[in-house]
Amino acid sequence: MKYNLHLLALLSLLATACQPRAQQPPEPRELALPVPKSVEIPEYGDDEDIVVHTGYTASYNHRTLVSDWVAWELTADEANGRLEQQRNFSRDPEVRFPKASREDYSNSGYDKGHMAPHADMKWSHRAMTESDYFTNICPQNRSMNAGAWNKIEQLTRRLARRYGSVYVVTGPIFTSDPPRHIGQACVHIPDRFFKALAVSIDGQFHTVAFLVDNTPQDRSPRHYALSVDEVEALISRNLFPQVPEEAENSFDWDLWK
Numbered sequence: 066m067k068y069n070l071h072l073l074a075l076l077s078l079l080a081t082a083c084q085p086r087a088q089q090p091p092e093p094r095e096l097a098l099p100v101p102k103s104v105e106i107p108e109y110g111d112d113e114d115i116v117v118h119t120g121y122t123a124s125y126n127h128r129t130l131v132s133d134w135v136a137w138e139l140t141a142d143e144a145n146g147r148l149e150q151q152r153n154f155s156r157d158p159e160v161r162f163p164k165a166s167r168e169d170y171s172n173s174g175y176d177k178g179h180m181a182p183h184a185d186m187k188w189s190h191r192a193m194t195e196s197d198y199f200t201n202i203c204p205q206n207r208s209m210n211a212g213a214w215n216k217i218e219q220l221t222r223r224l225a226r227r228y229g230s231v232y233v234v235t236g237p238i239f240t241s242d243p244p245r246h247i248g249q250a251c252v253h254i255p256d257r258f259f260k261a262l263a264v265s266i267d268g269q270f271h272t273v274a275f276l277v278d279n280t281p282q283d284r285s286p287r288h289y290a291l292s293v294d295e296v297e298a299l300i301s302r303n304l305f306p307q308v309p310e311e312a313e314n315s316f317d318w319d320l321w322k
Contacts, residue, residue: 100115101117101122101138103138103307104263104270104305104308105137105232105233105234106136107134107136107302107303107304107306108303109134113133114126114160114161118192118200118201119189119191120186120189120192121136121181121195122135123201125157125160125200127161127164129237130165130199130250131202131252131253132180132201132236133237134302135200135201135234136233136235137185138231138233140225141228144185144226145226146185146186146187148187150193151193153194154170154177154197155167155198155199157195159200160200164199164200165250167199168249169248170204170252173204173247174207175204175205175254177202177205178205179201179202180201181235182196182218185221185222204247205255208280209279209281209283212281213286213288213289214258216286217277221233221260224264230265231262232262232264232305233262234260234305235258235260235261237257238255238258239255240256241256255279257276258276258279259299260274260277261275261296264320270309271320272312272316273293273318274292274295274304274316275289275291276299286321287318287322293305
């Protein structure tokens, strides 16, 4: 009888552990840094919880416990950063609760996947530290993170060196219903990830995007490439409001390979 009571209590706990959370309007607060007005910042609403750090800007979602998007400009000098990488995953002090923690990812089978790569931040110790905040982290398939996603990150750094700078916005896409999750806080597991890039060449903007399933993936970036317009249609968001529409509806791979 005692065993049955314990079992019922456990089942009740599991059933209530991950109740849906509504995304609440952000509490008024003074940002440590102003939201940049540069090309990489996507369209966003007043109800989004925007956080600005040294190397990136993000919109944190308190329902999914990951950011809806993370954006940054990567310059050639930053891509050539040589500071030693040090990992220290931690909660973002600029983000209110609820928010993800290290314990949510422990023994989950998923990587703590960076949206803005740690390697993009090797120009500043503070930028590297802030890139390890869970504001910038999503549950990622280990093979995909080390494979296709890493190849796209490496390509982005090469493009920054080639063109002087590249504007980047990236984030998760959720299609599972109900959503999959990890940890006691119920961090949502993305089904796919997008990354959109924009560069200015001789005064003209050019863009490309990538869409990668959150499953084992290790093909070349070209396999995952598509237009920014196609990603915008999937996520219902204008990723580059300052870029002319005609620059987003197609891409010339010769500029990106």
